[in-house]
Amino acid sequence: PPVIHRDLKSSNIxxxxxxxxxxSDFGLAVTDAAQNKNNLKLSGTxxxxxxxxLLDGKLTDKSDVYAFGVVLLELIFxxxxxxxxxxxxxxxxxxxxxxxxxxxxxxxxIVDPVIRDTMDLKHLYQVAAxxxxxxxxEPSYRPLITDVLHSLIPLVPMELGGTLRIHRKKKKNNSEKxxxxxxxxxxxxxxxxxALSPSSFFAKCNSLCTLSLKGFASFIDYKMIEKATKNxxxxxxxxxxxxxxVYKAILDNGTEVAVxxxxxxxxxxxxxxxxxxxLLSRFHHSNVISSYGYSxxxxxxxxxxxxxxxxxxxxxxxxxxRGSQLSWHRRLKIALDIARGLQYLNELCIPPIIHRNLxxxxxxxxxxxxxxxxxxxxxAVVAGGGGGKEGGLSRSLNFLGKTGPIAPESILxxxxxxxxDVYAFGVxxxxxxxxxxxxxxxxxxxxxxxxxWARAVLTDRHVMPNVVDPVIRGTMSVKHLNQVGLKVxxxxxxxxxxxxxxxxxxxxxxxxxxxxxxxDEPKYRPLITDxxxxxxxxxxxxxxxxxIV
Numbered sequence: 001p002p003v004i005h006r007d008l009k010s011s012n013i014x015x016x017x018x019x020x021x022x023x024s025d026f027g028l029a030v031t032d033a034a035q036n037k038n039n040l041k042l043s044g045t046x047x048x049x050x051x052x053x054l055l056d057g058k059l060t061d062k063s064d065v066y067a068f069g070v071v072l073l074e075l076i077f078x079x080x081x082x083x084x085x086x087x088x089x090x091x092x093x094x095x096x097x098x099x100x101x102x103x104x105x106x107x108x109x110i111v112d113p114v115i116r117d118t119m120d121l122k123h124l125y126q127v128a129a130x131x132x133x134x135x136x137x138e139p140s141y142r143p144l145i146t147d148v149l150h151s152l153i154p155l156v157p158m159e160l161g162g163t164l165r166i167h168r169k170k171k172k173n174n175s176e177k178x179x180x181x182x183x184x185x186x187x188x189x190x191x192x193x194x195a196l197s198p199s200s201f202f203a204k205c206n207s208l209c210t211l212s213l214k215g216f217a218s219f220i221d222y223k224m225i226e227k228a229t230k231n232x233x234x235x236x237x238x239x240x241x242x243x244x245x246v247y248k249a250i251l252d253n254g255t256e257v258a259v260x261x262x263x264x265x266x267x268x269x270x271x272x273x274x275x276x277x278x279l280l281s282r283f284h285h286s287n288v289i290s291s292y293g294y295s296x297x298x299x300x301x302x303x304x305x306x307x308x309x310x311x312x313x314x315x316x317x318x319x320x321x322r323g324s325q326l327s328w329h330r331r332l333k334i335a336l337d338i339a340r341g342l343q344y345l346n347e348l349c350i351p352p353i354i355h356r357n358l359x360x361x362x363x364x365x366x367x368x369x370x371x372x373x374x375x376x377x378x379x380a381v382v383a384g385g386g387g388g389k390e391g392g393l394s395r396s397l398n399f400l401g402k403t404g405p406i407a408p409e410s411i412l413x414x415x416x417x418x419x420x421d422v423y424a425f426g427v428x429x430x431x432x433x434x435x436x437x438x439x440x441x442x443x444x445x446x447x448x449x450x451x452x453w454a455r456a457v458l459t460d461r462h463v464m465p466n467v468v469d470p471v472i473r474g475t476m477s478v479k480h481l482n483q484v485g486l487k488v489x490x491x492x493x494x495x496x497x498x499x500x501x502x503x504x505x506x507x508x509x510x511x512x513x514x515x516x517x518x519x520d521e522p523k524y525r526p527l528i529t530d531x532x533x534x535x536x537x538x539x540x541x542x543x544x545x546x547x548i549v
Contacts, residue, residue: 047081069134426517435469
C-alpha cells in the first residue's frame with residue numbers, strides 16, 4: 001500500500017557522492033491503510049507539518065506534499081524552516097515567503113546569495129510557483145506529487161535526470177551547505193523512529209535525575225512506593241497511556257495518593273519527567289495538582305500526587321458515563337476552576353508558566369468535582385516574565401503523541417505565549433458545552449475538528465439549542481438566567497430577554513467566551529483574568545461564583 005513519510009525535512013534527505021538525494025528515516029511513516037488508526041497520534045517536525053494534520057488529525061499524501069514545498073522554499077532561499085530569532089511574523093519560512101513569492105520584482109533579491117547570480121529567472125519563478133502550490137493551507141488546493149514531478153522535470157538539465165538542454169559551467173552545489181544549515185526541530189523521541197536502548201540510555205539515570213532534581217522536590221524511597229501500591233498490583237491501576245501507568249496507593253499514615261509510573265525509555269520522556277517534578281514542587285494552588293514527591297528506580301520514574309477520586313475530565317465527559325455526572329452548573333464550576341488554575345500559572349507565578357498540554361485528560365477531578373490542572377511534563381517557564389499577547393517564546397514544540405488542541409501560531413511559527421493556553425481553554429469550553437471531543441474521526445466529513453465545526457454555531461441562537469450536549473440540554477431555568485442579566489462581557493452578541501428560547505442564552509454566553517478564546521490571531525483572545533471575570537457571574541454562589549440560585 002502507499003506510504004506517507006510524515007517527517008519529510010532537509011535532515012532526512014541524504015546525498016550520495018554524486019549528490020543524488022534519497023529519502024531516509026521512516027520511523028514515523030505509515031501506510032495509507034493504517035493512517036486512520038494513527039492519525040490522532042500527532043508526530044512531525046515544526047515548520048514542516050501540514051496545518052490540517054495538526055488541526056484535524058487528518059493525514060494524507062498531501063501532508064508530504066506540504067513538507068516537500070517547505071524543502072523547496074529552503075532550496076530557493078537558503079533559510080531554515082523556522083528562524084527563531086526573526087520577528088514573530090517572519091519566523092516560519094512559509095509565512096515569510098508567501099508574500100515574497102507573489103512579487104516577481106522582489107524574488108531575485110531574496111533568493112539564497114549562493115545561487116542568486118547563477119540561475120535562470122524564468123526557472124526561478126516556475127519553481128517558486130510550484131512551492132506556493134505545495135504549501136497551500138487547504139490540502140485540496142495542493143497538487144499531486146506526480147504533477148509536481150512533471151512540473152520540475154523540464155527545469156532540470158538532461159544530464160541530471162531532467163529534460164532541459166543547457167550549456168553552462170559547473171557550479172558549486174549548495175545542497176551540502178543547505179543540509180548543514182537546516183535547523184532540526186525534530187522530536188528527540190522520534191529522530192530515529194525507535195526508542196534508544198533502555199540499558200544504554202539509562203546507565204546514568206539514577207545519578208543524573210537525582211542530581212538534577214535535588215532541591216526541587218522530596219525524594220521518596222522506592223520501597224515505600226512499592227509497598228503503597230501493593231507491589232504495583234494491577235487491581236490498583238487507575239489509568240494507562242503510552243509510557244505511563246497511574247496507580248492508586250495508600251501511604252503508611254493512611255493517606256490515599258496516586259502514583260504515576262513513567263517508563264523513561266527516551267531522552268524526551270526523561271526530560272518531561274524531570275520538568276514535571278521540578279515545576280510541581282513550586283505550585284501551591286487549589287486548582288493545580290499537589291505533589292508529595294518523586295522516586296527513581298532503574299529505568300523508571302515515579303511521581304506521587306494527591307488522589308483525585310473522580311478521575312479526569314476526559315473520562316467523565318467522554319467515557320462510559322458520557323457526562324451524566326456533569327450537570328450544567330458542575331461544568332461551569334469546572335471551567336471556572338481551570339480558569340483560576342491558569343490565571344495562577346500564567347499571571348501569578350514568577351516567572352510565568354505556560355502549560356502547553358491543556359486538555360480534558362490533564363484536568364483531574366476530586367471527590368467533589370473540583371478541577372485541578374495536572375501533567376506538567378511539557379510545561380514551559382517564560383524567562384523574564386513575558387508572554388502576553390505581544391511577547392512570546394519561540395522554541396521547538398514536541399507534537400509526538402500530543403492529541404490536545406494546538407494554537408495556530410504554535411503550528412506556523414512555534415510562538416509560545418499564555419495565549420496558547422487560552423486557546424486550549426476555549427476548546428475545553430466547547431467540549432463542556434457540546435459534549436464532543438476536540439477531534440472525533442468517527443464524525444461525518446467536515447465535522448471531525450470540533451473548533452472548525454463549532455465556530456459556525458457558537459453565536460447562532462437558532463442552531464445552538466440543537467447541538468448542546470443532550471445531557472445538559474434544557475436544564476437551566478429562566479429565573480436564573482434573568483438573575484444573570486444576560487450580559488456578555490465582551491459585547492459579542494445581544495440577546496432579547498423576552499424570547500421564549502432564553503434558556504439557551506446561558507449556553508451561548510459560554511459559547512461566546514469560547515469563540516473569543518479560539519480567535520486565530522492571539523492578540524484578539526482575552527486574557528485569562530478577563531475570562532475568569534466573565535465566568536464568575538455564571539456560576540452559583542455555592543460553587544464559587546456569584547450567581548444566586
